[in-house]
Amino acid sequence: MGRVVLITGVARQLGGRLVRRIQREPDVDRVIAVDALAPAHHLGGAQFVRADIRQPAIGKLLAEHAVDTVVHMDVNGTPLTPRSGRASVKExxxxxxxxxxxxxxxxxxxxxxVVKSSTNVYGSAPRDPAVFVESTAPKALPSGGFAKDTVEVEGYVRGFARRRPDVAVTVLRFANILGPCADSSFAEYFRLPVLPTVFGYDPRLQFVHEDDAIDVxxxxxxxxxRGSLNAGTFNIAGDGVLLLSQCARRLGRPTLPLLLPAISWARTALRAVGVTDFSPEQIRLLTHGRVVLTTQMREALGFEPRHTTADTFADFARTHGPGLLPPETLAHAVDRIQEAVRNG
Structure with a gap:
């Protein structure tokens, strides 16, 4: 008998892709795909079970199918449907x-x-280190939004690991996931026709391609x-960084720099157009940025991403661009403005 794998959050594109991928593994006998909503995409030969993981019925599924591997994908920053709100996502x-x-x-x-987490657990603060490693504690715990959710989720996972030391527990802290089908909060942000930014700041950002997310x-x-570990906590990100200004230029999106007092107005406006996780923590990320070290991902987990941060963003831009302005025209205009500022 091969392995029996249960995967949560399969109604989302990323979860559905993982279901189809896991089924191709030669040592997997069955895949149990779980979500509260029926997926619009196909799940191959997996057995779909409509179940809400917030309800105790999930325990019956584990026992009934003798599940040996659980991949928890249902930790997200955006709602699955427009009717769902932030409260439902947090629950x-x-x-x-x-x-x-x-x-x-x-x-x-x-x-x-295996738990899909996020580098949001590190928060974003002005005195943060230049690069976060897995053992780095945040200067201040996130106060709300998806970032706070990830902190709480990882706390529960650590408690589980202490109570069940016989279970190999892997937490993957993903940088912002982007790609043609990405449904992350940053994907929502970058699809806006004009990008609100924090005046005077140009944060460093990292991305991971959705294909690499499936692979890892x-x-x-x-x-x-051989020589790798499948237990522990690992930062997952593509090589390199991009400045927010570079992202805007490559998308052909103009930016709207706002003073911090005006950000509360921007939050209300963005929520009105469907950006659901423009929380104070997201604003801090757009102010101070975040970069993580991925040495453990390579040396301990044995994973090498196929896409760099720049490659990932380029693939996203090809699908969701160009914006209001041709990227070349926007880049030329910005260069001229910067040159004028330097020359006084």
Whole structure:
């Protein structure tokens, strides 16, 4: 008998792709795909079970199918449908994770747990280190939004790992996931016709391609390769960084620099057009940026992304650009303004 893998959050594109990918693994016998909503995309030969992970019924699924590997994908910053709000997302992230981990704790068949987390756990502050490593503690814990959700989720995961030391637990802290089908909060932000920015700041950003996200999730859910570990916490990001101004230029999107007091107005306006996680933590990220070190990803996990941060953004831009202005024209105009400022 091969492995039995349960994957949550399969109604989203990333979760659906992972289901189809895991099914191709030769040592996998069955894939149980779980979500509260039926997916619009196909799941191959996986068995779809419509279930809300916030409800105790998830425990029955683990026992009924003798699941040995759980991949928790249902930790997200954006709602799945326009009708869902921030409260629903938070409940799924936090309460859903609590219920799932409680069910895993009681299921003796579970031997591996993979959790999709985020580099949001580090927060963004003016005195942050230039580069975060997995052991870096945030200067200030996130106060709200998806960032706070990830902190709470990881706290529950650490508690589970202490109670079930026999389970190999892997937490993947993804930088901002982008790609043609990405539904992250940053994808929402970059699809705006004009990008609001914080006046006087040009943050450094990192991205991970959705294809690389699928690859590393599949790797973490499988048996360890020789010389690698499939347990622990790992930063996942493409090589290199981009400044927010570079992102805007490559998209052909004009920016709207705002003073910090005006950001509260921008938050209200953006929520009105569907950007759901423009929280204070997102504003801090657009102010101070965030860069993580990925040495552990390569040396311990044994994963090498196929796309750099710049490659990832270029693929996103090809799908969601050009914006209001041709990127070449915008870049030339910005260069002329910068030259004029330097020459006084």
């Amino acid at each position: 799924t992230n936090v309460i859903g994770t609590m219920q799932l981990l409680g069910a895993c704790q009681k299921a003796p068949s579970v031997r591996r747990l 999730l599949s790797l973490a859910a499988g048996e360890p390769r």
